[in-house]
Amino acid sequence: MFSRFSAQSSDANESKILHDERKVEIITATQDLIAEKGFEGLRIRDVADKVGINNATLHYYFKTKEILIEAVVNHIVHELVSTYDPRRSKELVTPADELDAHLRDISYQIIHMPKRFIVLSELLMRSLHEPAIHTILKKTDDDWHAFLVDILQRGVQVGVFHKYLDLNTTSHMIMMLLKGYDLQLNASFEDLDHILDQVRQWVIT
Amino acid sequence: MFSRFSAQSSDANESKILHDERKVEIITATQDLIAEKGFEGLRIRDVADKVGINNATLHYYFKTKEILIEAVVNHIVHELVSTYDPRRSKELVTPADELDAHLRDISYQIIHMPKRFIVLSELLMRSLHEPAIHTILKKTDDDWHAFLVDILQRGVQVGVFHKYLDLNTTSHMIMMLLKGYDLQLNASFEDLDHILDQVRQWVIT
Amino acid sequence: MFSRFSAQSSDANESKILHDERKVEIITATQDLIAEKGFEGLRIRDVADKVGINNATLHYYFKTKEILIEAVVNHIVHELVSTYDPRRSKELVTPADELDAHLRDISYQIIHMPKRFIVLSELLMRSLHEPAIHTILKKTDDDWHAFLVDILQRGVQVGVFHKYLDLNTTSHMIMMLLKGYDLQLNASFEDLDHILDQVRQWVIT
Amino acid sequence: MFSRFSAQSSDANESKILHDERKVEIITATQDLIAEKGFEGLRIRDVADKVGINNATLHYYFKTKEILIEAVVNHIVHELVSTYDPRRSKELVTPADELDAHLRDISYQIIHMPKRFIVLSELLMRSLHEPAIHTILKKTDDDWHAFLVDILQRGVQVGVFHKYLDLNTTSHMIMMLLKGYDLQLNASFEDLDHILDQVRQWVIT
DNA sequence: GATGAATGAGATTTCATTCAT
DNA sequence: AATGAATGAAATCTCATTCAT
Numbered sequence: 001m002f003s004r005f006s007a008q009s010s011d012a013n014e015s016k017i018l019h020d021e022r023k024v025e026i027i028t029a030t031q032d033l034i035a036e037k038g039f040e041g042l043r044i045r046d047v048a049d050k051v052g053i054n055n056a057t058l059h060y061y062f063k064t065k066e067i068l069i070e071a072v073v074n075h076i077v078h079e080l081v082s083t084y085d086p087r088r089s090k091e092l093v094t095p096a097d098e099l100d101a102h103l104r105d106i107s108y109q110i111i112h113m114p115k116r117f118i119v120l121s122e123l124l125m126r127s128l129h130e131p132a133i134h135t136i137l138k139k140t141d142d143d144w145h146a147f148l149v150d151i152l153q154r155g156v157q158v159g160v161f162h163k164y165l166d167l168n169t170t171s172h173m174i175m176m177l178l179k180g181y182d183l184q185l186n187a188s189f190e191d192l193d194h195i196l197d198q199v200r201q202w203v204i205t
Numbered sequence: 206m207f208s209r210f211s212a213q214s215s216d217a218n219e220s221k222i223l224h225d226e227r228k229v230e231i232i233t234a235t236q237d238l239i240a241e242k243g244f245e246g247l248r249i250r251d252v253a254d255k256v257g258i259n260n261a262t263l264h265y266y267f268k269t270k271e272i273l274i275e276a277v278v279n280h281i282v283h284e285l286v287s288t289y290d291p292r293r294s295k296e297l298v299t300p301a302d303e304l305d306a307h308l309r310d311i312s313y314q315i316i317h318m319p320k321r322f323i324v325l326s327e328l329l330m331r332s333l334h335e336p337a338i339h340t341i342l343k344k345t346d347d348d349w350h351a352f353l354v355d356i357l358q359r360g361v362q363v364g365v366f367h368k369y370l371d372l373n374t375t376s377h378m379i380m381m382l383l384k385g386y387d388l389q390l391n392a393s394f395e396d397l398d399h400i401l402d403q404v405r406q407w408v409i410t
Numbered sequence: 411m412f413s414r415f416s417a418q419s420s421d422a423n424e425s426k427i428l429h430d431e432r433k434v435e436i437i438t439a440t441q442d443l444i445a446e447k448g449f450e451g452l453r454i455r456d457v458a459d460k461v462g463i464n465n466a467t468l469h470y471y472f473k474t475k476e477i478l479i480e481a482v483v484n485h486i487v488h489e490l491v492s493t494y495d496p497r498r499s500k501e502l503v504t505p506a507d508e509l510d511a512h513l514r515d516i517s518y519q520i521i522h523m524p525k526r527f528i529v530l531s532e533l534l535m536r537s538l539h540e541p542a543i544h545t546i547l548k549k550t551d552d553d554w555h556a557f558l559v560d561i562l563q564r565g566v567q568v569g570v571f572h573k574y575l576d577l578n579t580t581s582h583m584i585m586m587l588l589k590g591y592d593l594q595l596n597a598s599f600e601d602l603d604h605i606l607d608q609v610r611q612w613v614i615t
Numbered sequence: 616m617f618s619r620f621s622a623q624s625s626d627a628n629e630s631k632i633l634h635d636e637r638k639v640e641i642i643t644a645t646q647d648l649i650a651e652k653g654f655e656g657l658r659i660r661d662v663a664d665k666v667g668i669n670n671a672t673l674h675y676y677f678k679t680k681e682i683l684i685e686a687v688v689n690h691i692v693h694e695l696v697s698t699y700d701p702r703r704s705k706e707l708v709t710p711a712d713e714l715d716a717h718l719r720d721i722s723y724q725i726i727h728m729p730k731r732f733i734v735l736s737e738l739l740m741r742s743l744h745e746p747a748i749h750t751i752l753k754k755t756d757d758d759w760h761a762f763l764v765d766i767l768q769r770g771v772q773v774g775v776f777h778k779y780l781d782l783n784t785t786s787h788m789i790m791m792l793l794k795g796y797d798l799q800l801n802a803s804f805e806d807l808d809h810i811l812d813q814v815r816q817w818v819i820t
Numbered sequence: 821g822a823t824g825a826a827t828g829a830g831a832t833t834t835c836a837t838t839c840a841t
Numbered sequence: 842a843a844t845g846a847a848t849g850a851a852a853t854c855t856c857a858t859t860c861a862t
Contacts, residue, residue, distance in 0.1 A: 137390055466850095660857085
């Protein structure tokens with residue numbers, strides 16, 4: 001009896017995992033297409049084709065386009081949040097290390113996973129007209145900002161960052177520079193590196 | 206004969222002027238709608254409605270949607286370029302004044318004509334997938350960047366800006382901060398002011 | 411000036427008339443299809459095909475299926491209301507004549523324009539789930555009932571109808587008999603005639 | 616051997632009973648949904664949801680929607696036929712009692728099981744386009760009509776009903792009045808009672 | 821018997837564009 | 842220049858049904 005029950009439960013779990021994996025597959029395909037053609041050019045049928053499923057099957061996983069898009073938002077937010085996961089900080093010695101790690105982390109993503117930040121930009125633009133998305137992304141921005149303020153504050157306290165640093169303003173600047181990169185049509189990856197170096201110089205004593 | 210010709214010519218001119226005025230009216234309405242609903246939500250019929258003309262008539266002025274959008278791009282670029290019109294600089298005494306004037310100018314636009322920068326962001330995003338738009342905006346970015354490098358360079362030369370300023374990097378940073386503002390969901394107008402102040406502090410000796 | 415204006419106005423009117431004629435053409439085709447296949451089987455594409463227009467053109471005249479259906483409701487109600495147009499009564503001498511004329515009128519429609527009453531039945535069924543339709547048809551029923559009560563009352567007053575006739579109940583019965591005919595699968599046109607004769611006998615002294 | 620066979624057989628029977636019970640459950644749910652949203656709004660998935668089974672499972676009980684609907688028709692017909700079950704009449708003394716019992720019976724159903732008659736109306740409408748349904752319901756109408764004619768005839772013979780009653784016509788009228796009730800948007804339950812009283816008065820001496 | 825997944829076929833609706841006047 | 846009418850092409854979504862387990 002026990003083993004049978006356990007087997008069934010395991011089956012259900014496996015099935016749930018497969019289900020979720022397919023959902024992630026769809027979300028990833030959607031992200032790719034948004035990065036490729038922009039939000040405007042996103043066609044649900046193209047997503048289905050890319051995943052290799054019938055377009056009705058896609059509706060089986062995501063009832064509407066809007067719901068799929070929200071899933072993309074949540075997925076990307078989840079990925080980004082892990083970027084400033086507070087648990088990571090614990091392993092790093094000084095706030096300067098933390099800031100450095102964070103900047104490297106983001107610039108690594110911008111350079112090696114360019115789609116992610118392009119999709120983020122598309123989503124941010126969309127959030128200007130769509131409250132549902134705005135709510136989610138606003139919170140993300142708030143959290144990211146708080147994360148930066150925290151690092152900066154501790155850095156100032158222990159004297160590795162400049163004494164009179166405006167925590168709020170500097171945090172905004174870092175975020176804006178990172179978000180602005182994709183809109184800067186004539187900046188190279190090298191330029192990005194230099195920019196982040198510059199930020200470090202201005203912040204670190 | 207002459208007078209008749211002249212009269213006709215004058216009529217033709219007037220008609221041409223009216224024609225162009227209406228074109229501008231259409232472009233402006235288009236910009237407003239893009240700012241309101243994003244590129245995705247732009248409908249040619251809505252543009253026509255907003256201008257108060259039949260949607261078939263709109264096609265008389267702009268043969269296709271693509272052509273209309275390019276006209277919007279050119280129009281907005283024209284407006285932006287006037288921002289760093291070299292002729293203005295001449296009236297200003299020092300490069301520091303020039304930089305200050307420029308930053309004030311842009312922040313004025315962001316705050317008081319928010320639609321313009323939102324549309325610019327939409328266009329920049331679109332330029333990532335549309336070569337036609339990319340060509341135009343890339344040139345604009347190049348010009349804007351050159352404009353900033355020029356100011357910074359002269360400022361360094363005359364000693365009002367920091368000696369070892371990385372001209373290229375700093376110019377990029379200024380542009381990225383300004384472009385990134387609309388994507389920063391939790392930054393206020395005041396934050397923008399503080400950011401630009403910070404920029405001045407870092408640049409000016 | 412005047413003649414020009416007048417001409418234009420005439421053009422506009424003609425165009426309006428053509429527009430409305432086509433709308434009626436569409437409504438009629440819709441009615442035919444509802445009568446043929448029932449509400450369930452109504453396909454907007456079939457309507458377009460029947461009228462001989464592109465299905466997008468149909469949407470030009472009726473923005474949604476729902477709107478088209480409401481137009482059908484209003485159209486059919488308009489036709490029915492004319493059946494008990496109070497102006498007709500004036501020409502008839504006695505209430506008995508009026509009642510007789512009304513019953514003949516309806517039975518004529520049931521027999522010679524069977525689609526109309528079948529569509530009415532479909533609409534009445536639909537009104538049970540759709541408030542918008544219910545509102546319209548409820549009013550029609552109220553008016554029709556009031557029309558019958560009025561005839562019966564006057565007939566009783568002048569002594570051509572039975573003294574103790576229950577006006578309300580009898581009016582309901584007449585309406586229910588007429589509406590119930592299409593649901594009576596084994597009643598012939600002759601049966602309908604006999605039924606209406608029976609009604610007359612019961613009502614008239 | 617015998618006992619084993621018997622046991623198996625009993626299992627099979629139980630299973631058959633369970634199977635049939637579930638079928639009835641599905642049919643009932645279908646009826647409810649038809650009454651609620653009309654035929655048009657009937658979705659097989661909703662039926663499954665209402666019963667609490669997977670929609671694929673439902674197909675195990677009824678291979679197609681069409682087959683399910685026919686089962687509903689047969690079920691409702693079965694319920695209605697019991698209304699004029701000849702065996703009941705035997706217990707009643709006079710044809711007048713029989714007619715009275717029948718009218719009470721139907722009005723009871725209309726008032727206390729309104730769904731049943733609404734579904735019947737839906738089915739009757741559908742029978743106009745669907746021969747399969749028409750065949751079944753036509754027979755039901757024939758039987759019902761014959762049942763009424765029989766009562767009326769016996770009533771006339773024994774002198775409790777009016778001598779010159781047109782048996783065929785009167786039977787049709789009774790059926791049409793009962794069927795027409797649901798299409799009469801402004802008639803109350805009280806009105807129905809009055810109508811049936813009126814019928815009795817006209818028929819009974 | 822039961823179910824999650826998948827699908828084909830189709831329905832409504834949208835939209836830029838063109839036609840005829 | 843202007844417009845009402847018309848349209849092709851496509852997009853999203855729905856639904857009964859089937860497949861595989």
